[in-house]
Amino acid sequence: MRRLYKRVTTVALAAAMVLTLPAAGMTAKADAATDAQPGDVYVSFGADLSSDEKKTVMDLMGITEDDLEDYTVGEITNDEEHEYLGDYLDSSVIGSRALSSVMVELGEDGDGITVETKNISYCTKGMYTNALITAGIENADVTVAGPFEITGTAALVGAMKAYSDLTGEEVSEESMDAAVNELVVTSQMAQDINSDDVEQLMAFVKAKVVEEGLDNDEAISKAIDEGAKELGISVTDEEKQTIISLMKKISKLDLNIDSMKEQAKDLFNKLEDMGIDKEQAKNFFQKIIDALQSFFNSIFG
Structure with a gap:
């Protein structure tokens, strides 16, 4: 997989203005980082949409051609879909037409991530939210739409491209791979x-991995078992191994538990009864006890 470089098109020159030089991409991203403001919008269309299909998608997003003049507009191609998803989905599942489209609007600090889906049958809002957090996306309203019922898996690629182009913050190869991997695993x-239950299980285990620094099979397996028990669900050995492999990738990313909770308040609020906050309190008081023991040992040692 390659790094995410900016290739933005305007509405009038959609076929002509593709940025291919890394230096140009980095300059454009630096400008975006300087100019990005809450309310800025990027729309990424599936490159193979017909004119009627594009109109349907725009109607679902609640936007018009006039609106596009004020937005940054790009596209996601079928080649890119295969490039990013090919390691996790069969080519027949990815298909031969890029139809998934996504609109990303930057929010204020503290707004978190919100997701709406239109004509998406395979991926839920929570699945997208989980994956976007893994990719390091923050404070964004995301709308994913298809011209008719589609899986929507490839829309994650468009969302990450859109966020990167709007903010100038490049999504690393490792983050993008883990996010795509996560979306596929949860949807399957x-x-x-x-x-x-799948969304909550994935969020629960990911929170454990990030907060407690879990990075080996045994520790992650225990976290999966704990989450599955709390949710009252069964996970097969094959599913568990798939989650372990994913979480070992996530353990290497620079994720922060407080940021994760802020970006997905609704999702993590559901986890309060599953031990996440209780574990934080337990760790806090344990640190106090350890400090007191150390203090008295130094005096009476």
Whole structure:
């Protein structure tokens, strides 16, 4: 997989203005980082949408051609879909047409991530939210739409490109790979387990990994078992190994538990009864006890 470089098109020159030189991409990103403001919007269309399909997508997003004049507009191609998703999905599943489209609006600090889906049958709002957090996305309203019922897996790629171009913050290869991997894993597990439970399980285990620094099979496996028990669900050995592999990738990313909770308040509020906050309190008081023991040992040692 390659790093995410800016390739923005305007509405009038959609086919002509593709930025391919790394230096040009980095300059454009630096400008974006300087100019990015809450309310800025990027729309990424599936490159293979027909004119009627594009109109349908725009209607679902609640935008017009006039609106596009004030937005940054780009596209996601089928080649890119295969490039980013090919390690995790069969080419027949990815398909031969890029149809997934996404609109990203920058929010204020503390707004967190909100996701809306239109004509998306495979990926839920929570799945997108989880994956976007893994990618390091912050404070953004994301709308994913298809011209008719589609899986929507490739829209994650468009969302990450959009955020990167708007903010000038490049999404690393490792973050992008982990985010795509996570979206595919959760959506596949949701074929057999309630999607809400899968979302909460993934968020629970990820929070444990980030907060407690879990990075080995045994520790992550215990976190999976704990989450599954709390949710009252069963996870197969194959599913567990898939989650472990994913979480070992996530453990290497620079994620922060407080930021994760701020970006997905609704999702993490559901985890309060699953031990996340209780564990934080336990760790806090344990640190106090350890400090007191150390203090008295130094006096009476």
